[in-house]
Amino acid sequence: MIRLTIDGQEVTVPQGTMIVDAAAxxxxxxxxxxxxxxxxxxxxxxxxxxxxxxxxxxxxACTTAVxxxxxxxxxxxxxxxxxxxxxxxxxxxxxxxxxxxxxxxxCFLQDYTFEYGPGGGRFQEPKIEKVKDGPINPFVxxxxxxxxxxxxxxxxxxEYVGEEQLLLEGRGVETVVTTVEHEPATSxxxxxxxxxxxxxxLLSAPYxxxxxxxxxxxxxxxCPHCPVGCTSKITAREGHVIRMEGRPIPDRxxxxxxxxxxxxxxFGYHPDRLATSIxxxxxxxxxxxxxxxAEWLKTVVDQEGGRGVGFIIGGGHTTEEAYQLRRFAAxxxxxDQLAISRTEAGYLPRGLNGTFDDVxxxxxxxxxxxxxxxxxxxxxxxxxxxxxxxxxxxxxxxGPLPLTRDTLPGLDVLVPPGQxxxxxxxxxxxxxxxxxxVQTLVGSLxxxxxxxxxxxxxxxxxxYLQGAEHLVLLWxxxxxxxxxxxxxxxxxxxxxxxxxxxxxxxxxxxxxHAGFSPRFEDLTAVLEKARDGEIKILMVFGADLLxxxxxxxxxxxxxxxxxxxxxxxxxxxxxAQHVDALLPGAAWAEVYGTxxxxxxxxxxxxxxxxxxxxxxxxxxxxxxxxxxxxxxxxWDEEWDPFDDDSxxxxxxxxxxxxxxxxxxxxxxxGPMTLVTGAFIWxxxxxxxxxxxxxxxxxxxxxxxxxxxxxxxxxxxxxxxSQGSESIVVAVTADPxxxxxxxxxxxxxxxxxxxxxxxxxxxxxxxxxxx
Amino acid sequence: MKPEWKAWAQEAKNEFPRANSALMxxxxxxxxxxxxxxxxxxxxxAELMELPVQYxxxxxxxxxxxxxxxxxxxxxxxxxxxxxxxxxxxxLMHALxxxxxxxxxxxxxxxxxTLLEAECLAACDKAPMVQVNLRYEGPVRPEDxxxxxxxxxxx
Ligand code: SF4
Ligand code: SF4
Ligand code: FES
Ligand code: FES
Numbered sequence: 073m074i075r076l077t078i079d080g081q082e083v084t085v086p087q088g089t090m091i092v093d094a095a096a097x098x099x100x101x102x103x104x105x106x107x108x109x110x111x112x113x114x115x116x117x118x119x120x121x122x123x124x125x126x127x128x129x130x131x132x133a134c135t136t137a138v139x140x141x142x143x144x145x146x147x148x149x150x151x152x153x154x155x156x157x158x159x160x161x162x163x164x165x166x167x168x169x170x171x172x173x174x175x176x177x178x179c180f181l182q183d184y185t186f187e188y189g190p191g192g193g194r195f196q197e198p199k200i201e202k203v204k205d206g207p208i209n210p211f212v213x214x215x216x217x218x219x220x221x222x223x224x225x226x227x228x229x230x231e232y233v234g235e236e237q238l239l240l241e242g243r244g245v246e247t248v249v250t251t252v253e254h255e256p257a258t259s260x261x262x263x264x265x266x267x268x269x270x271x272x273x274l275l276s277a278p279y280x281x282x283x284x285x286x287x288x289x290x291x292x293x294x295c296p297h298c299p300v301g302c303t304s305k306i307t308a309r310e311g312h313v314i315r316m317e318g319r320p321i322p323d324r325x326x327x328x329x330x331x332x333x334x335x336x337x338x339f340g341y342h343p344d345r346l347a348t349s350i351x352x353x354x355x356x357x358x359x360x361x362x363x364x365x366a367e368w369l370k371t372v373v374d375q376e377g378g379r380g381v382g383f384i385i386g387g388g389h390t391t392e393e394a395y396q397l398r399r400f401a402a403x404x405x406x407x408d409q410l411a412i413s414r415t416e417a418g419y420l421p422r423g424l425n426g427t428f429d430d431v432x433x434x435x436x437x438x439x440x441x442x443x444x445x446x447x448x449x450x451x452x453x454x455x456x457x458x459x460x461x462x463x464x465x466x467x468x469x470x471g472p473l474p475l476t477r478d479t480l481p482g483l484d485v486l487v488p489p490g491q492x493x494x495x496x497x498x499x500x501x502x503x504x505x506x507x508x509x510v511q512t513l514v515g516s517l518x519x520x521x522x523x524x525x526x527x528x529x530x531x532x533x534x535x536y537l538q539g540a541e542h543l544v545l546l547w548x549x550x551x552x553x554x555x556x557x558x559x560x561x562x563x564x565x566x567x568x569x570x571x572x573x574x575x576x577x578x579x580x581x582x583x584x585h586a587g588f589s590p591r592f593e594d595l596t597a598v599l600e601k602a603r604d605g606e607i608k609i610l611m612v613f614g615a616d617l618l619x620x621x622x623x624x625x626x627x628x629x630x631x632x633x634x635x636x637x638x639x640x641x642x643x644x645x646x647x648a649q650h651v652d653a654l655l656p657g658a659a660w661a662e663v664y665g666t667x668x669x670x671x672x673x674x675x676x677x678x679x680x681x682x683x684x685x686x687x688x689x690x691x692x693x694x695x696x697x698x699x700x701x702x703x704x705x706x707w708d709e710e711w712d713p714f715d716d717d718s719x720x721x722x723x724x725x726x727x728x729x730x731x732x733x734x735x736x737x738x739x740x741x742g743p744m745t746l747v748t749g750a751f752i753w754x755x756x757x758x759x760x761x762x763x764x765x766x767x768x769x770x771x772x773x774x775x776x777x778x779x780x781x782x783x784x785x786x787x788x789x790x791x792x793s794q795g796s797e798s799i800v801v802a803v804t805a806d807p808x809x810x811x812x813x814x815x816x817x818x819x820x821x822x823x824x825x826x827x828x829x830x831x832x833x834x835x836x837x838x839x840x841x842x
Numbered sequence: 843m844k845p846e847w848k849a850w851a852q853e854a855k856n857e858f859p860r861a862n863s864a865l866m867x868x869x870x871x872x873x874x875x876x877x878x879x880x881x882x883x884x885x886x887x888a889e890l891m892e893l894p895v896q897y898x899x900x901x902x903x904x905x906x907x908x909x910x911x912x913x914x915x916x917x918x919x920x921x922x923x924x925x926x927x928x929x930x931x932x933x934l935m936h937a938l939x940x941x942x943x944x945x946x947x948x949x950x951x952x953x954x955x956t957l958l959e960a961e962c963l964a965a966c967d968k969a970p971m972v973q974v975n976l977r978y979e980g981p982v983r984p985e986d987x988x989x990x991x992x993x994x995x996x997x
Contacts, residue, residue, distance in 0.1 A: 236896035241903040252896050253881050 076142035091133035091144055092120055102146055103155065103184045105270045106222035107134035110326050110457070111232060117162075117222045119184065121154035122146045130154045152188065159189035165200045165245055167217045175272030177285035181220065200245055208238070209256035210764040211263060211277050211335050216248040219273035225249060225265035234456060234479035235259040249273065260449045260752075263334035267318050267327065278335060278761045279315040283307065291678035292319060294667050295333040296388040296660040297756030299578050300450045301669030302329050306337065306661055308680035313337045313661050324428075326457075330449035332752045332762065339659065339757035340681065344643050346656035347685025353649075358686040362693060365653050366700035368636045369405065372608045373701075378406025382598040382607040383588075386413030387614025387641060388757065389657075390665020390677070391582030391713045393690040396705075397613060398587035400694035404703045409607065410588045411595035413615030415622060415750070415818050416575045418549035419591050423727035424558055426544060426570020427671040431458055433568070434465065436540035437482075440492055441471040441548035442574040445479070447750040448670065451546065451572065455480055466536060470495060471548075472747050473772075473815060474808050485533060486810055488523050489747045489828070491737055493554040495522055495530070496537075500561060502527070503534030509560045515733040537561065542568045548749060549575035552592070553734055559727045572670050576755055577615075581668035585713060585722060595621070602630035609636040613690065614657060618646035622748075624824040640693065643757065656687035659757075663689045666713045672722040674714055742830035743812055744777070746792065751817030771803035772815040773833075778805045781835035789836040792816075794826040800836055843886040847872060851890035861891045865901060869908060878909035906960070907976075913956040914949045918990075919973040923962030929969040930984055935959065937987035955991075 075084045078095050085094045090113055092102045105117035115135040122133045125143040130150060145151065163185065170176045202216035221240070226249060229238045237257040241250050251257050265274045288309045295302040295316070303325050307315035316337045318327030339345075349361030356364075372380040383401045385394055401407050431437075431454045444452040456479060459465045467482025469475030472489040476482040487495045497513045504510050522530070537543065543565065547554060562569040577583075584590040599617075601607040603626060610630065617627045631637055631650040639645055640655040648654065662683040666674050683689070691707075698705045715723050753766045769787040781790065787804050792814065801814070801821045809815060814833060816823045850871050854864035869887060873879055879887075879902055888895040902908045909917075920926075920935045935957075939945055942955050949956040963978070965971050971980025972990065982990055 230894065230896060236894035239896040239900045241900065243904045243906070252899060 074138045074140050074142075076138050076140070076144065078144045079146055085138055087138075089138050091122060091124070091131070091136050091138060091142075094138050095122075095133065095144070095146060100146055102133045103180070103188065104134055105180065105220055106224060108224055108228075108268065111224065111227050114223060114227065117220060118158045119155070119162075121151060121158065123148060123150050155184075155188040156190045159185050160193050160195075162220050163189070163193055164195045165217065166220075167199060167204075169218075170272075172281075173215075173218065173272040174275050174280060174282075174284070175269075179272055180270040181218075181272070202248055205275075205280070206250070207256060207277075208251055208265070208274070209258070209262055211331060211761075212257070212266060213275045213277050213280060214249055215273050215275065216250075218271050219249055219269075220271050221247055221249075222270060224268045224270070225274055228265060228268055229257070229259065229262075232456060232460070233259055233261050233453065235261075237262070238265070260330050260332070260445060261328065261453060263331045264318065264328050266334075276315060276335075278338075279307070282314050283309045288314070289680060291661075291680040293661060293677040293680070294669075294675045295329060296578055296667065296677075297333050297336055298448050298750075298752060299574060299576055299580070299670035300448045301578065301667050301673070301675055302333055302450050303327060303675065304329060304333070306680045308661070311681050311684075312341050313681060328450050328453050330453075330752065331765065332449065332756075335761045335765075336756065336759035337661075338759050338761050339642065340661060341684070342643060342758065342760060345684060345687075346642060346644060346654065347687055349656060349686055350651075350654040352652060358688070361653055361655060362696045363700065365636075365638050365655070366697045368609055368638070368652070369697060370701055372635070373405060376608055379409065379606070380608040381405050381407045381611060382409040382411070382602060382609075383407070383611045383613070384411050384413055384595065384598060384615050384617065385583050385588055385613045386577050386616070386620065387657075388577075388660045389579065389583070389614045389690065390663060391579065391586050391668060391674070392665045392711070393613075393663065394579075394583040394586035394588055395711055395713070396691045396694055399705060400698060401611075402587070403705060404694070404698045404701055409598050409601070411598045412580050412583045412588050412590050413577060413612075413617060413620050414575075414580070414590070414592045414595055415620050416549035417552045417592040417622075418547070418554055418573075418575070419552065420547065420549065420555055420571055420573040421559065421727045422672060422722060422725040424555070424562060424569075424571045425670075425672045425722075426572050427673065427721065428454055428572075430542065430544050430568065430570035431455060431572075432461075433542045434458055434544040434570075435462065436466045436536060436543050437468070438537075438543070438545045439467070439469045439471070439475040440496070440545055440554065441475070441550055441749070442546045443469075443473075443475045443477070443749075444546055444574065445477060446752055447548070447755075448546075448574045449752055451574070451670075452480065466540070468533065468536060470533075472745075472813055473810065485529060486524055488737070488740065489745050489813070490551060491522060493551045493557045494520070494734055494737065495525060495533075496554070496561070497557050497734055498522060499530045499533035499537060500557070500564065501534075502531045503538050504564055507560075507564060509563070509729075509731045512731045513557060513560060513734055516736060517734060520736055538565065540565075540567070543570070545569070545571045546574050547571055549573055550749075556731060557734070559729065560731060562727065563729070574670065575750060578669070578756065579667045581670075581672055581722065582666065582674075582713070585668060596626070599626050599630045602634045605633055608634060609638065610634045612637070612639045612641075612645075614641055616641070616643075616645040619819045619824070622824050623827065624822070640690070642687070655693065656683075656685060658683040658687050658689040662687070668713075668722065674720045674722070740830065742832065744831050744833055745813055746794075746823070746826055746828050746831045747813055747815050748818045748823050748828055749815060751820075754817045754819050767804075769802040769804040770817050770820065771801040772806040772809045773803045774809045774811045774813070775805035775807055776811055777814075777833070778803070778835075781833065783835045790814075791834045791836050792826065792831050793833075794829075794831045797825045799823060799825050843889075844872075844875075847886065847890060851887075855891075861893055862897070862901075865891050865893065865898065866905075869898075869902060873908060878912050880912075906958075912949065912953075914953050916954060917956045917958065917973075917975055919958050919960040919963070919976075920946075921961070921963045921965075921969070921971050921973075922959045923966070923969075925962070925966035925969040926971060929981065931970040933984040934970050934972070934982060934987065937984040938991075941987055941991055 968980030
């Protein structure tokens with residue numbers, strides 16, 4: 073540790089700390105532009121000049137490491153003069169158009185000029201003119217005249233994200249920030265440069281000229297679109313959310329968002345947003361609709377008891393809302409048939425759930441069927457961050473498709489679809505052959521040979537699994553047996569083993585915490601009971617089951633069979649003709665509440681706007697129904713989802729240690745297998761803003777297969793059939809995808825008409841050129 | 843990518859083991875044979891040097907002697923530095939613009955000439971001076987424009 077004095081105060085910091093960070097520890101603010109803790113020092117802008125005793129000239133606080141006994145002064149005549157000079161230079165060619173700049177009022181160039189700058193510049197010559205509001209891509213604009221060339225944006229994209237799409241072009245006063253070959257930047261993370269830019273050069277296109285700090289309101293929030301639950305801030309104006317920004321949390325989060333999250337905030341005022349109640353196809357008043365539903369509930373409960381009612385929750389509801397619904401179901405209706413709308417069959421026991429702190433310490437990362445870039449993007453950034461700090465990070469992809477990338481290189485072990493847990497168990501058997509749990513796991517696999525994976529690979533994988541000091545596994549939740557295999561692995565390793573579930577819905581842990589069953593079997597059971605007539609009234613909150621549930625036929629028959637189907641949501645679900653009562657719900661940012669993310673971490677999101685029209689939160693609905701059913705709910709005791717002892721993480725629960733033999737997989741019967749997976753552009757609520765970015769041909773298939781169908785193009789439509797069902801899928805030929813696999817995003821193209829497995833494919837259109 | 847570029851890249855790398863140092867000599871050599879550096883060339887160079895396209899583009903745009911647009915057979919740089927300006931580089935530029943029928947920064951339609959400005963070329967004693975395909979000439983008075991254009995220039 074090093075001791076030094078800053079502005080007369082003593083501080084002790086680790087060796088290698090830069091003066092700015094040491095000062096920050098004392099609460100002393102040194103002005104900076106180019107420096108950012110995540111990106112490291114550069115020394116480009118000279119804004120951070122400070123006086124260091126025994127140094128002949130002012131020093132840059134961001135590039136000067138502390139040393140024992142150092143005496144630093146962050147103000148005084150010399151420093152003031154230095155800062156004045158730097159600002160005068162920075163403003164020579166600045167257009168001074170603050171009155172029309174989106175950043176006006178929240179800009180470090182304004183703030184520092186006001187605080188430290190000269191009253192005016194001495195430079196009289198005409199200013200250099202550059203591009204204003206040029207596109208980086210459809211979401212990010214650049215005003216090159218306002219840029220102070222701090223390079224944060226360029227370095228973020230190049231070093232941190234690893235996608236080299238921004239650059240400095242030219243030299244001297246002519247230098248500008250632009251994109252490679254002036255093509256739109258395509259990275260998943262471009263929006264972060266808006267937050268990073270200390271001045272008004274990089275701007276959000278959808279927020280452009282929409283508001284300024286004095287006519288907006290900002291609230292702390294959490295991104296609702298995927299299970300990462302990135303910490304964010306919303307900006308609201310006149311009842312609409314008009315911006316989302318990252319919200320850094322010291323020592324925990326940098327505040328990165330992916331573009332899907334940052335720009336996908338407009339679903340609250342989507343043109344299809346539900347704002348009126350619809351009963352039997354007709355618009356109705358809120359009072360009549362709620363009364364009607366109460367009557368149905370009463371009829372069913374009187375005849376069948378509470379078990380005639382089933383509840384399914386999904387979408388973007390808060391944990392509190394789920395809790396209110398659960399209490400209504402239990403106390404007023406008297407049913408325990410409470411399920412979560414799940415798309416995958418797997419469930420992760422709390423005890424195996426890791427946190428992002430594990431990512432920060434990981435030396436080995438295994439991607440089980442999940443490519444974080446496309447499913448939980450900011451986790452990809454967290455892994456990049458780890459890779460930058462620990463270049464030896466070992467990344468292993470295990471799934472039917474390659475899961476590593478240029479930005480996250482590693483080893484890909486390709487296994488036939490549905491056999492990831494088998495592969496993992498076999499690798500464990502190679503490494504721990506004597507262990508009885510492992511022997512049980514692979515007990516029925518004596519005859520089994522994993523296609524395409526050599527014994528050597530399995531041995532190596534086993535060694536990596538054992539050798540890892542801190543193992544992190546990202547799991548897509550598709551194979552339910554995986555949880556058991558992971559449990560065995562965690563017990564065997566005796567070193568930190570952390571699993572991060574990448575599946576949705578984003579707040580499933582919250583619904584579980586509130587008392588809903590997270591198990592896929594229970595969801596299926598509720599649907600089956602509805603199909604079999606045991607459940608007479610199905611109450612669906614926030615879920616779009618025809619889109620989400622993997623077996624569409626079951627949902628359809630359940631919808632056809634139930635006497636009443638009541639759906640609450642913010643957008644009309646698929647199959648609206650089945651719905652007896654459609655009730656408009658309150659969306660994210662319209663209710664205060666807690667979300668629990670893939671770390672099992674509780675995070676609070678504030679409300680910033682009012683729900684539109686008749687839309688109202690769950691609590692209002694259940695209270696009204698409870699009163700109508702003569703069993704009013706008592707909310708005297710506020711329920712707090714936080715547990716005092718476990719802080720903002722859900723309390724730990726031991727992992728069940730029950731182990732059974734893994735079953736032999738079914739023989740593949742055809743040459744083409746359908747595989748579906750989460751895809752960030754299709755997760756969460758739809759956004760109009762994002763339309764230009766959503767891939768139009770998101771299916772993926774090997775180019776050779778496309779050729780075999782007689783399609784000579786890179787993209788096109790193909791017909792995918794199974795039994796009597798067929799769907800049309802827009803695909804891109806992707807050499808990364810092994811032959812025999814068709815990958816389709818979950819929920820798109822009506823994929824759930826088909827069951828994952830063998831399909832036949834044929835071409836639909838010719839020649840859709842790129 | 844021209845087949846010989848691979849060998850050139852190798853030679854540059856032998857001389858300068860670090861890719862970002864070897865980059866400049868390689869680009870010079872390619873520009874000498876191609877006249878300029880297209881986006882495609884930049885991509886090829888990036889591949890040869892195993893550097894990001896973004897980096898190569900930044901370097902190429904930093905140095906004004908790398909041409910990112912097609913240039914004519916003769917590239918005329920008119921120095922507009924202080925000494926040359928005092929000695930009439932403005933008039934010289936106008937005279938050349940008039941004769942060639944183009945503006946500064948442009949290339950004649952027949953691809954014979956490109957007219958560019960340069961900052962002080964460190965030959966103020968020859969002010970106003972120009973470079974023709976990098977060869978220094980001066981002083982070149984505005985009325986010498988015609989003569990300059992009719993001169994034989996070794997390329
Ligand atoms: S655009 Fe912004 S972040 Fe990028 S270099 Fe300029 S001032 Fe810095
Ligand atoms: S990673 Fe997920 S939670 Fe984070 S910003 Fe993107 S969509 Fe939102
Ligand atoms: S912040 Fe120190 S030089 Fe830019
Ligand atoms: S000003 Fe032209 S050579 Fe110096």
